[in-house]
Amino acid sequence: MKNTDFIFNILGEENLESVSPPIFQTSNFRFRNFKSFRDALADEEKALIYSRGNNPTLGVLAEKLAALEGGGKALLFSSGMGAISTAILSVVKSGDHAICVEGAYSWTHTIFTKILPHYGVDSHMVPAARLIENITPLTRLVFIESPLTKTFELLDLKLIANAAHAVGAVVMIDNSYSTPLLQRPMDFGVDMVLYSATKYIGGHSDVVGGVLICGSEKYSEIFKNEYLAFGAIMSPMSAWLFLRGLRTMPIRLKQIAATTKQVIGFLESRPEVEKLLYPGSISEQQMQLFQSQMKGISGLFSVQFKNKSPEVMEAFVNNLRFFQMAVSWGGHESLVLPYALWDEQKHSGMVRFSIGFEEPETLIADLEQSLDCLSV
């Protein structure tokens, strides 16, 4: 028996009935003969050749994510930014006009303000309210986040998609806050959907990854070009962890939303709070968008406290016992992020919370004791 036959026998279909999909921790795949190798190379998009292209563990995850999105095909990346940068570079070229909503994630902001101009793209950050009036006949890309993950402002997806499509531009959304369970942007005409899977898809703060979902024609184009060439691929082990995360995503989001509502309710009753920012909270028009585009909230929201003193804010976050101070969000543990870390003057008194799986009573008691410390 040849060595190759031995391996094919072990990996026969009957041995692949494990309830949890196996982790194909391999860089490459072997062929039984010259013809099957040549056939695979002729259609790399569908073949198992090299794990920078396809890998079965990633294939299972990609199919599940596309199904959740209600259509399209998914490409998987080593980080959310891997997905976002690959998507953007697959659409714009030198001389194009591209816009991104102001308040988008910081590294997306860097792509639009530093990296794209370097390659001759006329790219700009634009306030949400002025996005549509900034679409011109030269616009090729409109990049949005809705809700934005600092102010939680929502954008009208259908209106933006119609305006962008009228000039032949592509609309991309970073949908990380919502996951496909709370918002399906393609239903409103958005062309490409991006995720930091690191957040709710993984859900346990133990793996970094990204997802790009688009129509099958664009998928083929990206697969054969940017995906294989840039190589920012997800590892099989990460894909397996994201598959595990996906199984509990509906119950995690349900519990997180219920706890978040209780915590928000508590904060609303506190005299120290000036403003609470979460999807639909800002105005009646925002509430209407929330009801028409989203199925609910997740666990991320911002609080503007009345007291803007940097020392008071520092004492408040230092006093918290159950909210851990860290970047990122969407995991099992509740987090707090004081924006003054970046700019004390501009963001004084503003804090973002990410709610995890702790009991709401525990989190509320924690906030209460820290707020009480401030008033003595």
Ligand SMILES: Cc1ncc(COP(=O)(O)O)c(C=O)c1O
């Ligand atoms: C809204 C948003 N989009 C994208 C990203 C980038 O994702 P990743 O860290 O997986 O590259 C983040 C990360 O914090 C984020 O908060």
